[in-house]
Amino acid sequence: MSFDWQTCPIEVKNFILGIQKEITKILNDDLVGFYIHGSLAMGGFNPNSSDIDVLAVTNKSIALETKRKLAKFFLNCSNSPYPVEISFMNKKQLRDWQHPCPFDFHYSEFWRERYQDDLLRRTYEFLNEDINTDPDLAAHITILKNRGICMAGKPIAEVFPLVPRSDYISSIVGDFKDCLDSIEEDPIYCTLNMTRVFWYLKEGVISSKEEAGRWGLSALPKEMSITVNKVLGCYTGQKDAYEFENDELVMLRNYIFNSVQNLLHQSGTK
Known part of the structure; x- marks a missing residue:
């Protein structure tokens, strides 16, 4: 079963509110706002498999020691029980928009071992004062402005720019x-993600992966419905696992790829 913020279990809400409270303390009240995007904002959140997607904005750049405190906190709380993906940006980085967008600190489970090693060895390979950029932030911010939730701080429209x-x-x-x-x-993630890119380019709809899958059932050729149904069943937890044949995945991939290429060509985008 899938949830949004209004319908999700109280354990999920308390988990997120706990994150908000703790990072406010770590940042010494420098938090401008704390925002939810992704599946929990759009109604496709599965407590057994979904990430909790968050953006946080500060008044000023985050100091190195504060980054280390944030890393320690997220190493302890993420995956206990819900995986967290969060990016911290400051007001100047958002005001002077560029793509890929710069950020001060990022955590996801992909970074767990790197941060653990840096903290254990007191090294600075990943936890340092470098300014990095992330091309995914253009998508995160667009989704946030269209369907996101302000959990604390200034409204989304006041803080985030309109991404071209x-x-x-x-x-x-x-x-x-x-x-x-x-x-x-990874047939589940890839099928749903490719389908929502197709839907956006075809009709301008910003969707969750689950919404895109349901659209794909009617929009994709009928011979692909069985594959999409299996993908949705796995994603929503209705079925633990299905067997996927390489031929069916390749057929689906090639159809969506060719459709997307045509739409990009028509729009003048490479």
């Missing part, structure tokens, strides 16, 4: 290209 459509497309197409190579290894 070309930057949003660049962001989602980058992930789309990765999925072309990975669909056989």
Whole structure:
């Protein structure tokens, strides 16, 4: 079963409110706002498999020692029980928009071992004062402005810029290209993500992965419905696992790829 913020279990709400409270303390009240995007904002959150997607904004850049405190906190709380993906940006980085967007600190489970090693060895390979950029932020911010939730602080419209459509497309197409190579290894994520890119380019709809899958049932050729149904069943937890044949995944991938290429060509986007 899928949830949004209003319908999700109280354990999920308390988990997120606890994160908000703790990072406010770590940042010494420098938090401008704390915002939810992704599946929990759009109604496709599955407590057994979904990430909790958050953006946080500060008044000023985050100091190195504060980054280390944040890393320690997220190493303890993420995956206990819900995985967290969060990016911290400051007001100047958002005011002077550029793509890829710079950020001060990011945590996701992908970074767990790197941060653990830096903290254990007191090294600075990943926890340092470098300013990094993330092309995914153009997509996160676009989704936030369209369907996100302000949990604390200033309203979304006051804090986040309007991301140019070309930057949003660049962001989602980058992930789309990765999925072309990975669909056989991760058919659930890749099928749903590729489908929502197709839907956006075709009709301008910003959707969750689950919404895109349901759209795909009617919009994709009928011979692909069985595959999409299996993907949705796994994603929503109705079925633990299905067997996917390589041929069915390749057929689906090739159809969506060709459709997306045509739409990009028609719009003048490469």
